Amino acid sequence: MTTKSGSLLAVTSLVTILLAAVPAGAQEAGTGEALKGFWLTTSYPELAIKPGETHTLSLSLRNENLPPQRASIEVAGVPEGWEWALKGGGKEVSAAMVSPDSTERLSLELTPPQDAATSEAYNIEVKARTATDTVILPLTVRLSGSETASSGLSLDPELPGLRGTSRSTFSFKIKVKNEGAEDGLFNLAASVPAGFNTRFKKGYGSEEITGVPIAAGATETVTMEVIPARNAAAGRYDVGLEVSGNGIAESTQVSLEITGEPQLRLVGPQERLSGEAVAGKETSFAFTVVNAGTAPASGIEMAATPPTGWNVEFDPKELGQLAPNSTAEVNVKITPSEKAVAGDYMVSLRAENDTVSESVQFRTTVRTSTMWGAAGLGIIAAAALILGGAVTRYGRR
Amino acid sequence: MPREGSPFKGVGIVALKEAADHMSSARMHLVMLLVLLTAIAAAWGAIDRIRDTTAEDAYLFLKLFTVAREPLPSFAAFLGFLLPLVAISLGFDAVNGEFNRRTMSRLLAQPVYRDAILFGKFLGGLLVIAIALLTLWLLTVGLGILTLGLPPSGADIVRSVFWLIATLFYAGVWLALAISFSTVIRTPATSALAALSVWLILTFFWGMIAPLLASLQPVDPFDPVSIVNQYELQQSIARFSPQTLYSEITGLLLNPSARSVGPLFMHQLQGAVIGAPLPTMESVMIVWPQISCMVAAMLVLFTLAYVVFQRQEVRA
Numbered sequence: 287m288t289t290k291s292g293s294l295l296a297v298t299s300l301v302t303i304l305l306a307a308v309p310a311g312a313q314e315a316g317t318g319e320a321l322k323g324f325w326l327t328t329s330y331p332e333l334a335i336k337p338g339e340t341h342t343l344s345l346s347l348r349n350e351n352l353p354p355q356r357a358s359i360e361v362a363g364v365p366e367g368w369e370w371a372l373k374g375g376g377k378e379v380s381a382a383m384v385s386p387d388s389t390e391r392l393s394l395e396l397t398p399p400q401d402a403a404t405s406e407a408y409n410i411e412v413k414a415r416t417a418t419d420t421v422i423l424p425l426t427v428r429l430s431g432s433e434t435a436s437s438g439l440s441l442d443p444e445l446p447g448l449r450g451t452s453r454s455t456f457s458f459k460i461k462v463k464n465e466g467a468e469d470g471l472f473n474l475a476a477s478v479p480a481g482f483n484t485r486f487k488k489g490y491g492s493e494e495i496t497g498v499p500i501a502a503g504a505t506e507t508v509t510m511e512v513i514p515a516r517n518a519a520a521g522r523y524d525v526g527l528e529v530s531g532n533g534i535a536e537s538t539q540v541s542l543e544i545t546g547e548p549q550l551r552l553v554g555p556q557e558r559l560s561g562e563a564v565a566g567k568e569t570s571f572a573f574t575v576v577n578a579g580t581a582p583a584s585g586i587e588m589a590a591t592p593p594t595g596w597n598v599e600f601d602p603k604e605l606g607q608l609a610p611n612s613t614a615e616v617n618v619k620i621t622p623s624e625k626a627v628a629g630d631y632m633v634s635l636r637a638e639n640d641t642v643s644e645s646v647q648f649r650t651t652v653r654t655s656t657m658w659g660a661a662g663l664g665i666i667a668a669a670a671l672i673l674g675g676a677v678t679r680y681g682r683r
Numbered sequence: 684m685p686r687e688g689s690p691f692k693g694v695g696i697v698a699l700k701e702a703a704d705h706m707s708s709a710r711m712h713l714v715m716l717l718v719l720l721t722a723i724a725a726a727w728g729a730i731d732r733i734r735d736t737t738a739e740d741a742y743l744f745l746k747l748f749t750v751a752r753e754p755l756p757s758f759a760a761f762l763g764f765l766l767p768l769v770a771i772s773l774g775f776d777a778v779n780g781e782f783n784r785r786t787m788s789r790l791l792a793q794p795v796y797r798d799a800i801l802f803g804k805f806l807g808g809l810l811v812i813a814i815a816l817l818t819l820w821l822l823t824v825g826l827g828i829l830t831l832g833l834p835p836s837g838a839d840i841v842r843s844v845f846w847l848i849a850t851l852f853y854a855g856v857w858l859a860l861a862i863s864f865s866t867v868i869r870t871p872a873t874s875a876l877a878a879l880s881v882w883l884i885l886t887f888f889w890g891m892i893a894p895l896l897a898s899l900q901p902v903d904p905f906d907p908v909s910i911v912n913q914y915e916l917q918q919s920i921a922r923f924s925p926q927t928l929y930s931e932i933t934g935l936l937l938n939p940s941a942r943s944v945g946p947l948f949m950h951q952l953q954g955a956v957i958g959a960p961l962p963t964m965e966s967v968m969i970v971w972p973q974i975s976c977m978v979a980a981m982l983v984l985f986t987l988a989y990v991v992f993q994r995q996e997v998r999a
Contacts, residue, residue: 593954623951627943628965630956649956654968662975669982676986680993681690681798 322351324384326414326423334430338400340369345392345423347414349384356383357414357421361394365408369397382414402429438466439529439536449543452580456512456542462529464500472531473497474508479523481515497531512542520546520580548610549579550586550637550644560649566624567655568597571648573616575637577608583639584608588616591634595623598633605637620650628654693795697803698810705773705811714772715815718765719822725761726823728752730830742960744835745842745937747827758823759933762816762850763926767857767886769815771878773808774861776871778992783871787997801992805862805985812854820847838939841963846936849970852977853929857882859984866988866995885924893921914946925980928973935970943969 325348335341349355358381364370371378374392382390394412412423444459464470474497476484485494487509500506512525521544528537553574555561563569577583586605590598601617608614620633629652636645705711729750733743751757756764778801781787790800820843828834835843861878868874884892897917903909921927931944939960961969 594950596954625948625951627947627951627955628969629942629961630959631954632956633954651962653962653965656968659968659971662971665975665979666982669979669986673982673986673989676990676993677690677798680990681796 320351324349324352324355324357324414324416324419324421326357326412326421328423328425331424332426332428334428335396335398337398337402337429340395340397343394343396343425345394345412347382347384347390347392349386349388352386354383354385355416356381357416359392360413360415361410362413363408363410364396365398365402367399367402369395369399371395396427398427398429405429438532438534439463439472440465441527441529441536441538443527443538443540446538446540447543448540449545451547452514452516452518452544453547454514456514458510458512458525458527458540460508460510460527460538460540461505462498462500462508463505464502466532466534467502468532469499469501470532471497471499472529474510475528475530476510476512477526477528478512479515479518481518482523482525483513484525485511485513487511510540514542514544517580518544520544544580546581546610547579548577548581548583548608548639548642550583550608550642551576551578552635552637552644552646554646554648559646560651561620562651562653563620563622564653565622565626565628565655568619568621571618571620573618573635575605575608575614575616577610577612579642580610582607582609583642585639586614586637587639588618589636589638590618591636592620593623593626593631593633595625596631596633597621598635618648620648622650622652626652628652690796690798691802693793693799694802694806697795697799698806701804701807702810702814705807710772711811714769718761718769718815718819721755721761721765722758722819723822723826725751725755725758726826728755729758730827733831742839742939743831743833744827744839745939747823748843748846749933749937759846759937760930762819763853763929763933764886766812766850766854767882767925769812770808770854770857771861771875771882773811774804774858775865775875775878777804777808777862778865778988779869779871779874780865782869782997791997797993797997798989801862801866801989805858805988808858808862809851809855812858813851816847816850816854838963842936842939842966845963845967846933849929849932849936849974849977852974852981853925853932855981856925856977856984859981859988863984863988863991866992886926889921889924889926893917896920911946918945922973922976925977928977932970932973935966939963939966941966944973 325346327346327348328343330343333341333343347357359372359379361370361372372392372394373379374382374390379392382392384390396410406429408427408429410425410427412425414421414423440463442461442463444461446458448456448458450456462472464472474486474495476486478484486496486498487493488495488498489507489509495508498506498508508529510525510527514523522541523544524539524541526537526539528535530536553576555571555573561569561571575586575588584607586608588600588603588605590600592598597619598621599619601619605614605616616637618635622631631650631652633648633650634645635648636643638644726747729747729752732750732752733746748758751760755761776783778787781790791797824835824843857878860881861874864874864878865871868877894917897913897920900913900916901909902913922931935941935944940958942955942961967974
C-alpha cells in the first residue's frame with residue numbers, strides 16, 4: 287500500500303513538472319496560482335469529418351477573473367463551397383458576452399460539400415476579438431472519405447456459453463457499447479425457448495430493467511438472467527439478445543446447456559403420508575419412488591429415521607437404476623416399539639443416492655394393542671360369572 | 684327345595700317402583716338440588732373461563748366439563764366428588780330400611796323372589812342416577828351451546844357420552860357398596876356411617892396413604908429405575924380407589940391430546956406429534972382397564988350383597 291501511494295505521488299509530481307514546462311502557446315495564460323484571462327477553447331482542435339454531413343464543434347469562451355468581456359467571433363479559413371454557421375443558444379450569433387468567471391458555449395457547424403477533396407487538411411481559425419485583445423483558436427479539419435461499417439452498437443458477451451441444471455439461473459454479462467455519436471436509451475429484448483424466463487439487470491444491480499441509457503461512446507454491462515423451464519430436457523438452448531434504440535439495433539447469440547438431473551419423489555400409500563400401526567406389530571405400507579427428473583438415478587437406497595425402539599424395514603432396500611419418469615414400488619414395514627403409547631408419531635423416510643436425497647415425514651398413528659381390551663372384558667366376564675354363580679347357588683329363595 | 688321359574692321375574696317392577704320412590708323422596712330432592720346447584724355453578728365458571736380463551740382452545744366443547752374457575756372445581760371433579768354421596772344416600776338403607784320399617788315380609792309376600800328385590804333395588808337406584816346424570820349432562824351441553832354459541836362436533840359427543848357411561852359405572856360402584864353395607868349392617872345409621880367413612884378414606888385420605896404404603900419399598904437415590912418402580916407402585920395402590928380410576932378416565936376421555944395415564948419416558952415420546960388428538964376409540968382403549976375394573980368392582984360388591992342377603996333370615 288505504501289509503495290503504491292508513493293508511486294502515485296511520484297506520478298503526480300511528474301505531471302506537475304510537465305505542465306509547468308509546456309509553453310503558453312497562442313493563448314494567454316494567467317500568472318501563478320490565480321489563473322486570470324480570456325480563452326477560446328474546444329475539446330478536439332484536430333478532427334476528421336465526412337463530406338456532405340453537418341458536423342458540430344463545440345466552442346467554449348471562458349472568462350476568468352476579468353470584467354465582463356464582449357467578444358466578436360470571426361471564422362476565417364473556411365474553404366470555398368463549405369457551409370458553416372456559428373450558433374449560440376440555438377441562434378446564429380457573431381458575438382458573445384462572457385460574464386466574469388463563467389463560460390459561454392458556442393457551436394460551429396461545418397458542412398463540407400459532397401465532392402470535397404478528402405486527402406487535404408484544412409486550417410480554420412476562429413477569432414474572438416475583445417476590447418483589449420484577440421484570442422485565436424486554430425482548428426485543423428480533415429475529411430475522411432470511407433464510411434465506417436459500425437452500426438453504432440456493439441455487444442460483447444463475457445461468457446457466451448453457460449452450463450447448469452434446469453433449476454439454475456443462468457447469468458450472462460454482456461457489454462453494450464454505444465459507438466454512435468448520440469446518447470440514447472436502448473431497449474433490451476431476449477428471445478428464449480418457450481417456458482424460459484428472462485430478466486435484465488444493469489451491471490451488478492438488483493433492479494430489473496427493460497432498457498438502459500448509454501452515453502455516446504460509453505459501455506454499459508447488462509446482466510441477462512435466464513431461468514429455464516423446470517421440466518426443460520437436457521440439451522443446448524440458444525438465447526438471442528437484441529438491443530435497439532436511436533434507430534439502430536444489434537443482436538447477439540448466447541447459449542446455455544442444461545444438464546439433466548435425477549429428482550426423486552416418495553409417494554405414500556394412496557398418495558397419503560399417514561397410516562396406522564399397532565404397537566409392537568409390523569405393518570406394511572406400499573410406497574412408490576418416482577424419478578421426476580431428467581436423468582436416470584442409480585444406486586438408490588432407502589433409509590429411515592424412526593423413533594427409538596421402532597423398526598423400519600424396506601423391501602427392497604436398494605433400488606438400482608431408475609430411469610426418468612419411471613416408478614418403483616417399495617414396501618415399507620414399520621414396527622412401532624412395544625412400549626409406544628397411542629398417538630401420532632413422525633417417521634422420516636428417505637430415498638437417496640450419492641447425488642440426490644428425498645425425504646418425507648410419514649405420520650404413523652399407533653393404536654394400542656387390543657390385548658388389554660380383551661383382558662378388561664375378561665375381568666368383567668369373571669365378575670359376571672361370580673354373580674351368575676351366586677345366583678345359581680342362592681337364587682330363587 | 685329348588686323353586687320354579689326365573690329368579691329375575693319381577694325385577695323390572697321392583698326397579699321402577701324403587702326408582703319412583705326415590706324420585707319422590709325428600710332426601711333425593713335435597714341431594715339433587717345440591718348437585719344441580721354445584722354443577723350449574725361449575726359449568727358457569729367453565730363457560731366464563733372458556734370465553735376468555737376461546738381462540739386458543741382446540742377442544743372447546745370438552746373443556747366445558749374440565750375447565751375450572753377458582754374457587755370452584757370443574758364439572759367433572761364435582762361429579763367425582765358428589766356422585767358417591769348421591770349413590771350412598773340412595774343405597775345406605777336399601778335393605779335394612781325395609782327390615783326397620785317391618786316391610787320386608789310384606790314385600791316378600793308378593794309373588795317375587797328375593798333375587799328380584801335386591802336386583803330391583805340396585806337397578807332402580809342406578810336408573811335414578813342415570814336420569815340425574817343425563818339431565819345434568821344435557822343441562823351443561825345446553826348451557827354451553829347457548830352461551831358459547833358453538834355446536835359440539837360428533838367426536839365431542841361420542842367422547843362425552845362414553846365419559847357419561849363411565850360416570851354411571853363409577854356411581855354404580857358406590858351404590859353397590861352402600862347396598863352391601865345396608866345388607867350386612869342392620870342399623871341404617873351405622874351402615875350410612877360405614878359407607879361414608881369408606882368414601883372419606885378412599886376420596887380424601889387415599890392420596891396420602893398410597894405414597895405412605897409405596898414408601899415401604901426402599902428407593903435407591905442413585906438408581907432412577909427404583910424411583911420409577913416406587914412411583915408405579917404408588918400409582919397402582921392409588922388405583923384401589925374408584926376416585927383415582929375415575930379421574931384417570933376423565934383426564935383421558937375429555938382431553939383428546941392426553942396419551943397415557945402413567946408416567947411417560949422421553950424415548951416413548953421421541954418422534955411423537957405432541958398435542959395431536961387421539962382417535963376417540965384409542966382414548967377409550969387406554970382407559971379400558973380402568974373402566975373394566977370399575978365395572979368388575981361394581982359386580983363383585985353387588986354379588987357380596989346378594990350372597991349375604993340371600994342367606995339372611997327375613998322372617999324377623
